[in-house]
Amino acid sequence: MSFYCGWIGQRICVRLHQAVLDGDARMWRDACREFDRLLVLLDQRQQENETALPEPAVTDLAELLDLLCEDGGWWSGAEASEQRYPDEERTSDFEDAIDQAIEDQPFVPYLNADAPVYFVAGRILEPLTRTVHAIAEALGQSDPCRLGAALAGLSYRISSGYRLNFLHDVLDRLADLDMSSLAAENALRRELSLVEWDQGRTLRIDFDVPAQKPDGSAARKTPKRTGGFSRFRLVEKFPNEPLVLMMVFGRFDVEVPPIVSDAELFDVEAIKRRIRQQASISKGESQTPELPVDDDQEIPEMLHTDEAIKYLGISRRGLKRPEMALQRVAKNHGLKPVKVGGRNLYKREELDRVLRGKSRRKRRGKS
DSSP states (O other), rough: OOHHHHHHHHHHHHHHHHHHHHHHHHHHHHHHHHHHHHHHHHHHHHHHHHOOHHHHHHHHHHHHHHHHTTTTTGGGGGHHHHHOOOOHHHHHHHHHHHHHHHHHHHSOOOOSSSSSSOOOOHHHHHHHHHHHHHHHHHHTHHHHHHHHHHHHHHHSSSSEEEEEHHHHHHHHHHHHTOSSSSHHHHHHHHTTTOOBOOSOOOOOOSOOSSSBTTTSSBBBOOOOOOTTTTTTOOEEEOHHHHHHHHHGGGGGOOOOOOOSGGGGGGOOHHHHHHHHHHHHHHTOOOOOOOOOOTTOOOOOSSHHHOOOHHTGGGGGGGOOHHHHHHHHHHHHHOOEEEEEEEEEEHHHHHHHHHHHHHHHHHHHHHO
């Protein structure tokens, strides 16, 4: 599952880039359908194992539900419109950034929690990256998730290519985790004109080596290790996607999933309702402020950012960037922090209004 989450995440990542850069609404709809496929996969996992999604992932998923909508969402907003119609200078900067990124990254864009390269649609791709990797970490399968995104990137990218050493590294790591079928890997290697492996994963020597040179002398019998290519060569060919999938899914005797999203076969709207309900419960876990720590201490009328985070219970959710969650709360509830000495102060009465709103929503959900 972790591998497949990474695979789908990379597909969404590239489709969003293509949708924005080409102004292609069809590609936007494809990205939304791939997101629906991810939701179906996560829901099936929950139903089969009766395990809840990590709380930070639920929070990000709930946000993504409002952004990745076929009939609007982020696509119909001002930010997307601005990115779809960049001026000439921005377009040039973008192309230069891709060239520079290729020197540091295998391809662009790359759904990578460590060093993402998101020139567009960052509002969506950042929470998507967090979600996919939070789920993988909860499963204890971070490496398969990263490999899923990396392998999908061979077929799904907007940049011209990737380094050959990156491909070798991914294939070796899959083999180390016993996640690849040797026959399917060799089929992929043949397609990309790379040397195949034997059963012991040592280089084969039985591919086309001429018995004699044109002048009649004996030919050298030792083949070149990488088909004559430098490991740092830029590979531009897009590999056959079914072959890449078969390499992993065939190893476990699992049917290769369809290339096109089949989420429409499931009740996606019911899944979305469940995620929203989980997010609502998660946000409303604590309706009593965490401040003050003792009965004799009065709660101040104005709270600093870290105090507001504790007051609203955001600190209990285990978020990496709780201040971002506070900013979203402020935006959604119309909070107006006062800046004093370069720091934001939040009115306690406004924070109380947010807490009362959470309590009302929670009671309505139970009625």
